[in-house]
Amino acid sequence: MAYVAVKGGERAIEAAHAWLAEERRGDPALPELSLDQIEAQLGLAVDRVMAEGACHDRGLAALAIKQARGDLIEAAFLLRAYRTTLPRFGASLPLETDAMRIRRRISATYKELPGGQVLGPTFDYTHRLLDFALAAEGGTPPPAPEAEAAPAVMPRVTGLLAQEGLMAPEASSEAEPCDLTREPLAFPAERPLRLQALARGDEGFLLSLGYSTQRGYGNAHPFVGEIRMGAVMVEFEPPELGFAIELGEITVTECQMVNQFAGTKTEPPQFTRGYGLVFGHGERKAMAMALVDRALRAPELGEPVEAPAQDQEFVLYHCDNVEATGFVEHLKLPHYVDFQSELEKIRLLRREASGE
Amino acid sequence: MVPEPALPDPPLLQAMRRRWMGLLARADAATIAARLAEAPALPPHIRLRGPETGLVMTRGRQGGDGAPFNLGEMTVTRCSVRLEDGTVGHAYVAGRDARQAELAAVLDAALQDPDRRPALLAAVIEPLAAAEAARTAREAAKAAATRVEFFTMATMR
Numbered sequence: 001m002a003y004v005a006v007k008g009g010e011r012a013i014e015a016a017h018a019w020l021a022e023e024r025r026g027d028p029a030l031p032e033l034s035l036d037q038i039e040a041q042l043g044l045a046v047d048r049v050m051a052e053g054a055c056h057d058r059g060l061a062a063l064a065i066k067q068a069r070g071d072l073i074e075a076a077f078l079l080r081a082y083r084t085t086l087p088r089f090g091a092s093l094p095l096e097t098d099a100m101r102i103r104r105r106i107s108a109t110y111k112e113l114p115g116g117q118v119l120g121p122t123f124d125y126t127h128r129l130l131d132f133a134l135a136a137e138g139g140t141p142p143p144a145p146e147a148e149a150a151p152a153v154m155p156r157v158t159g160l161l162a163q164e165g166l167m168a169p170e171a172s173s174e175a176e177p178c179d180l181t182r183e184p185l186a187f188p189a190e191r192p193l194r195l196q197a198l199a200r201g202d203e204g205f206l207l208s209l210g211y212s213t214q215r216g217y218g219n220a221h222p223f224v225g226e227i228r229m230g231a232v233m234v235e236f237e238p239p240e241l242g243f244a245i246e247l248g249e250i251t252v253t254e255c256q257m258v259n260q261f262a263g264t265k266t267e268p269p270q271f272t273r274g275y276g277l278v279f280g281h282g283e284r285k286a287m288a289m290a291l292v293d294r295a296l297r298a299p300e301l302g303e304p305v306e307a308p309a310q311d312q313e314f315v316l317y318h319c320d321n322v323e324a325t326g327f328v329e330h331l332k333l334p335h336y337v338d339f340q341s342e343l344e345k346i347r348l349l350r351r352e353a354s355g356e
Numbered sequence: 357m358v359p360e361p362a363l364p365d366p367p368l369l370q371a372m373r374r375r376w377m378g379l380l381a382r383a384d385a386a387t388i389a390a391r392l393a394e395a396p397a398l399p400p401h402i403r404l405r406g407p408e409t410g411l412v413m414t415r416g417r418q419g420g421d422g423a424p425f426n427l428g429e430m431t432v433t434r435c436s437v438r439l440e441d442g443t444v445g446h447a448y449v450a451g452r453d454a455r456q457a458e459l460a461a462v463l464d465a466a467l468q469d470p471d472r473r474p475a476l477l478a479a480v481i482e483p484l485a486a487a488e489a490a491r492t493a494r495e496a497a498k499a500a501a502t503r504v505e506f507f508t509m510a511t512m513r
Contacts, residue, residue: 056414056430057451087410089432089448094415094424101492103499112506119502146497156420170422177425179413191418192425199416199427233378234430236412238448243370246378247412247432248450254420277416279428
């Protein structure tokens with residue numbers, strides 16, 4: 001592709017950026033947003049930018065949101081660009097989500113399960129009525145109620161099913177997973193690579209694909225086995241120490257989607273899993289990811305690949321919003337020479353058609 | 357030949373280091389500095405590496421308990437220091453706080469010295485542990501308040 005270099009536009013670009021800075025700040029008579037405010041009060045936006053930017057750092061995500069004027073895809077792009085400036089120290093040990101400090105844990109398959117249903121800070125059951133008290137700067141709400149916390153054991157729902165032999169076990173390989181940030185996508189993509197792509201994929205795109213599987217595009221009969229959200233420890237083994245240490249805690253959301261599986265000649269009918277895991281509190285994303293993960297497992301489970309959500313090239317090549325926005329928005333760049341040739345071709349065709 | 361200082365059993369020292377390094381990684385620089393104000397002065401140190409910020413790729417497991425996959429990166433700051441007696445301290449802490457990483461590395465070195473350890477544990481590490489326990493207990497209590505208590509109706513006649 002040929003792009004004509006833009007010359008002579010420097011002054012215009014400078015002025016455009018100055019105006020952008022002014023628009024970003026808005027009315028100077030109003031107090032400026034601080035990063036702490038964004039982090040604390042727009043926390044779910046911060047979580048989404050970390051997930052789609054594939055980089056966990058609340059402060060950087062808040063800065064990106066401020067710089068992008070609240071455009072979350074632009075913010076994810078800024079975070080992705082920043083991470084390329086940093087060295088990689090290594091990879092963590094796999095997060096042990098069964099040891100999560102639970103803030104929310106629900107199951108749609110078992111009403112009474114060990115550890116119970118813990119609603120946590122959720123929008124569920126709110127009436128979705130605009131709260132004008134917030135418009136009037138509602139002040140500080142009273143502290144949330146507390147109750148005696150039994151040392152709760154929170155076994156996985158998938159584990160409960162596995163005990164009965166009703167849940168297909170996961171591959172227990174400890175193989176080094178492929179890394180999208182190091183090697184380009186290649187097909188067929190193994191499940192670890194697919195999960196990495198989905199974890200950083202666009203929430204809206206995955207939500208729509210997940211929805212399509214429910215509406216009949218793909219043979220899905222899912223149940224939310226479990227959603228859990230809370231803090232997990234990140235452990236890392238520095239080579240100079242020779243033992244694993246804790247780097248800190250991060251919040252993640254995990255979704256285990258339980259799906260029917262009719263069985264094959266060699267495998268009995270049982271349940272299979274779709275899995276979602278995302279940085280921060282991102283329940284919709286984790287659920288959508290789990291639906292799409294399960295849909296993408298069609299070939300390995302001997303199911304026909306007929307629907308868009310089951311087509312790994314379609315899903316994995318298009319779920320990344322930073323790549324998608326780059327290619328769509330590049331259409332704004334000058335294509336003067338390309339278009340000149342198109343113009344001449346159309347004029348020629350018209351002359352030929354009219355017999356001149 | 358300098359005789360080896362009497363160290364605790366290496367697995368025990370390793371377990372202790374794991375604990376204090378974890379607690380220091382979860383505390384911010386201001387909190388650590390405030391605790392240090394109550395402690396004997398830290399020994400002088402030289403920087404061997406950093407503090408420098410980089411990335412660690414966090415991993416999950418497919419299905420929660422299967423093969424690992426790359427979830428996404430996180431920012432991590434590391435620092436290594438040496439005390440005058442040659443003891444080396446390390447820190448790897450989530451985030452970009454260079455001061456936290458350096459304080460944590462110096463403390464890791466100083467805490468390895470059995471003579472310095474009791475005072476530093478008492479002034480810095482145990483208060484951090486207590487504050488963390490209080491924080492997590494509070495959060496667990498809030499979560500417990502949102503636990504659904506199903507009750508079954510007594511037999512309807």
